[in-house]
Amino acid sequence: RETDSEREKYFKYHTVCGQCGGRFTRRRNWSSTREKWFCTCGCKSGTYIDDTVFYGQIRSVLSRVIENPDVLIVPSKAENTYAPSxxxxxxxxxxxxxxxxxxxxxxxxxxxxxxxxxxxxxCCTLDTAKAFNTVLAYYFGKMQITEEINLQVLRDTVDKIIVSKDGTVTIRFINGAEISKDKENSNGNGCDSTETENNN
Structure with a gap:
């Protein structure tokens, strides 16, 4: 939408539903109705997700990562990353x-x-953990915690944002690490099972 801010456009494009893997988007507030983030496929959330809830969790995740970049470290793939046809x-x-x-x-x-x-x-599969673990930890280790959401940081480091049924917002970084405001790194398995199947 042309009237969307750069921040709204970014999050609309990069946010998915943790239940079905579909788009998770934002509806503007009309008269007495608050703005709302919701699954475009109709999945129900147990929490009303407005801008305060959504962006607040994004800030919390980024603050956790900046405060302790080691939470981003995930194990490298054990399997062979080369499978010739x-x-x-x-x-x-x-x-x-x-x-x-x-x-x-x-x-x-x-x-x-x-x-x-x-x-x-x-025929090679990129081991994202091995490729990005160190550089991500170094990148966030140089930052200071701030209330501002830096879109360039997200563009550089984030794969997607996942919203679970209970309203939890999880950021999946480019190395496969998944971090939410209350949960430690889940190594790519922190979202709902349906979303994992649809997006991996």
Whole structure:
């Protein structure tokens, strides 16, 4: 909506319902009705979420993280982050066969190797915890607690914001850490089960 502030636009775009994974948006206040944050898919919340509740929890989470950046640290993935496809394995064998020939044409094998490397990269899964744990902790460790919600900080560090059925607002950071105002890091499993299934 054109009349939305930059802050409203950011949170409307990045906030999801913890029950269904759908958009969580804001309705402006009309006459005697307070503004309200709600699930666009119709999921019911046990708490009336107005700006005071919503933004208050955002500030609380950011204050917790700034006060103790270590809450952001999550374990790295134990599983293998590289899972080659059959096409990649076949291409790798073909490249090996090309290299074993007595008469090698350099350009075709160079092209095949580069193509295979690119395809292998596409088969890799980013370990977000390993990639971002340290830099996130350092980033927030340099900050001071403030009442202002810094949108650039959120753009740099946040994946999404999740609102649970009970009205709890959880911030999922880019390393997978999920922090709410009262709950320690849940390592990506702090939201309702339906939302986890829809967004992971």
């Amino acid at each position: 059959l096409e990649v394995l076949r291409a790798e064998k073909e490249t090996d066969r090309m290299a074993e020939r007595k008469s090698i044409d350099f350009m075709p094998i160079k092209k095949a190797i580069y193509s295979n490397i690119s395809d292998k990269f596409d």
